[in-house]
Amino acid sequence: MGQELLDSDLLRRLERLQLLSQRWSKGALRGERRSRNRGYSVEFADYRNYVAGDDLRYLDWNLYGRLDRLFLRLYEEDRELPVTIFLDASESMTFGEPSKFRFAKQVAAAIGHVVLCGSDRVSVRVFPEPKDHHRLSLINVRSRHSSLRLLQNLSELQGGGQSDLNEELRKGAIESPHAGMAVVLSDFLSPTGYEAGIKALMARGFQIMAVSVWSAEEFQPTSYGDLKFVDAETGAMQEVSFGKFRLRRYQAAATAYVARLAEFCRRRGVAFWSVSSATSLEDLLLKQMRQLELWR
Amino acid sequence: MSFLSLAALWFAVSLPVVVLFYLLKRKRKVRLVSSVLLWQRFLNESRANAPFQKLKRSMLLLLQLLLLALAVLALARPYFADYSLGGALQVLVIDASASMQATDVSPSRFAAAQASALQLVDGLQDSDKMVIVLAGARTLVVQSPTSEKAVLRRTIEGLQVSDAPTRLLEGLQLAETLVKDHASSEIHLLSDGAVSDLGEFADSEMKLVFHEIGQGSDNIGVASLDVRLNPDDRSSQVVFASVVNFSTNDYRFPVELWLDDRMLEARVVDLEKGGTASQVFVAQQPTNGVFTFRIEAEDQLAIDNEAYVVSLLPQPAEVLLYSAGNAFLERALHTSGTVNLQQTSDPTVAADEFDLVVLDGLIPQEWPEANLLAFNVVHTNWFAGWERADAPAVVDWKSAHPLLRFVGFDEVLISEAWSIATPFWAESLVESAQFPLIVAGEQEGLRRVWIGFDVLNSTWPLRVSFPIFVANAVQWLNPSMTSGHQLTTRIGETLRLSVDPNAESVTLERPGGQSEEWPITAGSSSLMFGDTAKQGVYRWGTGTNQVRFAVNLLDAAESDINSRATLNLAGGRLVEATESLRADLELWRWFALAAIVVLMGEWWYYHKRTA
Helix, strand or coil: CHHHHCCHHHHHHHHCCCECCCCCECCCCEEEEEEEEEEEEEEEEEEEECCCCCCHHHECHHHHHHHCCCEEEEEEEEECCEEEEEEECCHHHHCCCCCHHHHHHHHHHHHHHHHHHCCCEEEEEEECCCCHHHHHCCCCECCHHHHHHHHHHHHHCCCCCCCCHHHHHHHHHHHCCCCCEEEEEECCCCCCCCHHHHHHHHHHCCEEEEEEEECHHHHCCCCCEEEEEEECCCCCEEEEEECHHHHHHHHHHHHHHHHHHHHHHHHCCCEEEEEECCCCHHHHHHHHHHHCCCEC | CCCCCHHHHHHHHHHHHHHHHHHHCCCCEEEEECCCHHHHHHHHHHHHHCCCCCHHHCHHHHHHHHHHHHHHHHHCCCCCCCCCCCCCEEEEEEECCHHHHCCCCCCCHHHHHHHHHHHHHHCCCCCCEEEEEEECCCEEEEEEEECCHHHHHHHHHCCCCCCCCCCHHHHHHHHHHHHCCCCCEEEEEEECCCCCHHHHCCCCCCCEEEEECCCCCCCEEEEEEEEEECCCCCCEEEEEEEEEECCCCCEEEEEEEEECCEEEEEEEEEECCCCEEEEEEEEECCCCEEEEEEECCCCCCCHHHEEEEEECCCCCEEEEEEECCCHHHHHHHHCCCCEEEEEECCCCCCCCCCCEEEEEECCCCCCCCCEEEEECCCCCCCCCCCEEEECCCCCEECCCCHHHCCCCCCCCCECEEEECCCCCCEEEEEECCCCEEEEEEEECCEEEEEECCCHHHECHHHCCHHHHHHHHHHHHHCHHHHHHHHCEEECCCCEEEECCCCCCEEEEECCCCCEEEEECCCCCCEEEECCCCCCEEEEEEECCEEEEEEEECCCHHHHCCCCCCEEECHHHCEEEECCCCCCCCCCHHHHHHHHHHHHHHHHHHHHHHHC
């Protein structure tokens, strides 16, 4: 099933990509990302006075020869980059042809694959919460060997249920031990909004990317007449008399909604993509995301 | 609650229209969508941008707007000036008697009655008509049937209360004749119920609504006032007055007696609740004058705190007695006051130039043209037939008549008497079981008193009542006395006034001070004056020849201002006072108002679901 989510050709091309972090890595474990921590990489960082007990291997003997004083050479330490993917699996995501949820899973899998290939750590937070074993195997995944299992687990996820985007993002921000990169995959159609959640992530220090997934139906409604819409997620009802002459007005309203979301993200330095579930994955992953320098 | 126009219930046929509304309500196709968020945004924006776009296609809204407009129109009460079949007739009988002047309800009972009347006018339906009858000194239809509320209001606001005693009987009888031919009619009586004469009113099936006005009872009134020559000292007068306390409190108040503008005496009277106090004043009276008796008390009805009596100085009466000899009668006549008595037993003596002729079993040959006191005389043209009756027992007498004042017939035995039928001009004063024993009356302007038995054949002369009766009779029959008594009357009653036949007009000055000229028909010597609606002293005459007469309320029933919640009609029928004024409040306005509220609620609810 992993193969179904992403074809092997795409996977190979993804393997060559390298995730670009705009910040110093704050991961706990050693990895391949520059961090502000001092450690034992090859990059020289600073000197400091020798104190008894320091590793003599790092003494700068040349300096000792010139100044007759003992200095210790300090090096930067490379750390891993923790990446958290917020995957909206609520009922509203199951709509669309192809399903928005499947598209979101594909994007999550692709990003996860790139992260793991780059020796970083990935956590996929799915909400509403799926069954336990899925959840466990999606959190704190490391090493490129785990990539296949991640893909497998992702492909088995089923959408459904009700969720509160704000609340889930806030929870994720608190529960993550280290802030790193956050990828939000959702349709952003939560009745309570999205602003508070994204602000919570920012406050925690995450570098955020938001991918808003739409289905074609949402921009091009095909039902006309006197309608009663039932919200699949909340059960809310809305009676609407809709005709073709009001289509453009509706589209304008929908576009304005997305534009507001984009503007919100832009102002806060959040990388934002708005994609239809029918968009080709390669286009998104290899072109759009590259253009915004998510990876190279 | 009842319905003014029951026919309007036919509008219930419109109820299926509501069902139609529901059928018109759109059937909506149900679609499951990922989220209604975008749709809500869309609707909010389109509503904000184009508020009237929705109206274009909303049949429901148009219908409801129409409904609302109709309801508003109904509230505005549109009408066409048109003729319609007559509706119900309401007769408003407003009591304008003296007791309605009571101030127990502010500002007065009459004003309260007017306010109630205006309320009734407000409740009048467009097709109804109303007649207003004012029951004052006289009963007047002050407003003929009309449905013009403005006219009715103006009439009611212009009504004046009178000083007269209550005459509701006439008012109700008049109202009854007014409503007789009307299929649907109502008589509304606005009164304090202080009325004594309704027992004679046998109402038929008419609908009488009694609106009780008033609530207090705090009143002291003069119930009677009279003046007499002092029997002990003929140079002075005795004034009798009785004061009644109708209130529920004991009272202590000063009373005053005035002769014209001069106060003769003042004293303080203590009067317990419900009690009566008789006051006797002895007063010197140098000239003819008017005695005024006044109560200085702060009570709720002012008009009965004063009473007036005209007192003329006694003129000696010239009396001729035809008698074969009657010591008791002679003595009684001598002591009866200012009398110049001549006696004869000769029937041929003519009785010219006498004020009063007494016949004691004798009939003069020439019938005297004077007031007559006749004992035991039947051979006159007064009676159609007579016969003798043995030992008639006195069973009843009218002690209210001036002739029988202080006269009782207890223990009076009569051996035989004439049995006659009371003639039309007279009234029977003393009666046996079958026939009258004493009758009195006025015939062709002359007064007559007839006693149907020989006093010597009875025990009457031995009783103290006999000389008193003779004194009463002399006073009643004395023309000068007569005029003195005639000059005091009750409000609303007519008065015979003598006028100078040569005068062309007389001047009348009313108690308020207004004076007016009255033309006199040439040659007439007397005039009936009935415009006595106001209490007080009237002045009447030509030039210096002035006569004063007093008009008094002197009505205990009127002074008793306790308002009655029940009217007693003939046949034991009771009319309860209605608790609240039934003013036919038209409820439809409220229903219409409620309809609008409901409509708005419905619209709100509809919007809440669909917006």
